[in-house]
Every structure is written in C-alpha cells, then in structure tokens.
Amino acid sequence: MTMGPSADPASPARPMAARARLLRAAVEAFAAKGFNGTTTRDIANGAQMSSAAVYVHFRSKEELLFEISDAGHRAILAAIDDADDPSAAPGDRLRAIVHAFTEHHAREHVGGRVVNYELNALAPDHLDTVMAMRREITRRVRAIVDAGIGNGDFAVADSLATTNAMLSMGIDVARWYREDGALSPAQMGDFYAELAMRMVGSS
Structure with a gap:
C-alpha cells in the first residue's frame, strides 16, 4: 500500500x-x-x-537529525524538571536528578545514541541550539553540586568536573544499555544515583 x-x-x-x-x-x-x-x-x-x-x-536528512536531537534534549530537561524539588536538600535533589537522567538514557537508549553521539553531523545553527540545551542541563546539575558544597554536604574539589563526570556516566548508558540486561532502567537510575553521591562525598 x-x-x-x-x-x-x-x-x-x-x-x-x-x-x-x-x-x-x-x-x-x-x-x-x-x-x-x-x-x-x-x-x-x-x-x-x-x-x-x-x-x-x-528538507534534508540533517533536519530529521535536528528534530530528533531537539526533542531528545527537551525530554531530558523535562525529566530533570519533573525529578527536581528545589526546596529539598542538595543531596536529595542530586540523587533524584541523576536517577531521572540515567533512567531516561536507559529507557530511551536507542534515541539516546543518536541524540548524544551524532552531534557533529548537525548544521552549525542547529548545533548551537542543541548545545545551548546541553549547557543548561550542566548548569542545573552544577548549581545543585555547588549548593551542596556551599552548605557543607558535599566534599568536591571541582564542581564543573564532577558535574561533567556524572552527566557523562549517564549519557554513556545509552551507548551500551539493552533491555535484556541485568538491571531495569529504574534500577540503573538507582545505581548511578548512588555512584553520584559517592562522587560528592555523601551517602
């Protein structure tokens, strides 16, 4: 047909x-x-x-990629917004956000491989749009890490490097995660949230 x-x-x-x-x-x-x-x-x-x-x-194959990338990054920002409670303690906020970020990349691992690993194929103006969202994701997570450092909950030498390490871990889940693995997306979120807490010297 x-x-x-x-x-x-x-x-x-x-x-x-x-x-x-x-x-x-x-x-x-x-x-x-x-x-x-x-x-x-x-x-x-x-x-x-x-x-x-x-x-x-x-109009082009690249436009398809941009729509996928744009929607994927907007979904990540929405997942962070849904998980975050600005009134909570930094540790609780970080745990919730890293859980949501990692679970999203496990659950959407097929799209995640495209959204995160095909950036260089985007046209310059489209890349600028996507990179602005990536910077916003980093900013939001780093602000929580900085808040934890500020109130003494976290012991971190470099908040930006720590934030980038956490986000890189979660993003990389999309590269290798498969549904028939040992852990569900929610369990991956739990596991990576615990790793994040250890990275900031909290439990």
Missing part, C-alpha cells in the same frame, strides 16, 4: 502520522548505522514509505 502525501490530503492527521513514522525510522537507522552511514532510502524503507516522501516532510 502506498503511504504518500497524495493519500487523503484533507486529513490533517495523516501528515503528522507520516512525520512521526519517518522520525521513528530515522532514529532506528541513525542508531544502527550512524548519520553518515544512513541514506534517505534507509529511512523511507524503515517507515514503509517512498524515498520521495522523506522530502515532503523534511
């Missing part, structure tokens, strides 16, 4: 569904082959659409 733009163009749901299918197919293809190793035909085949359909919905 042909799933092209000519099918029922009056239905606004169809273009949205087609875009979603192409984005899902692109995530799978980029995660498996890398951005440079993926063709638009790979994406179209994964979505069970024609190659021409890709360009109906996206």
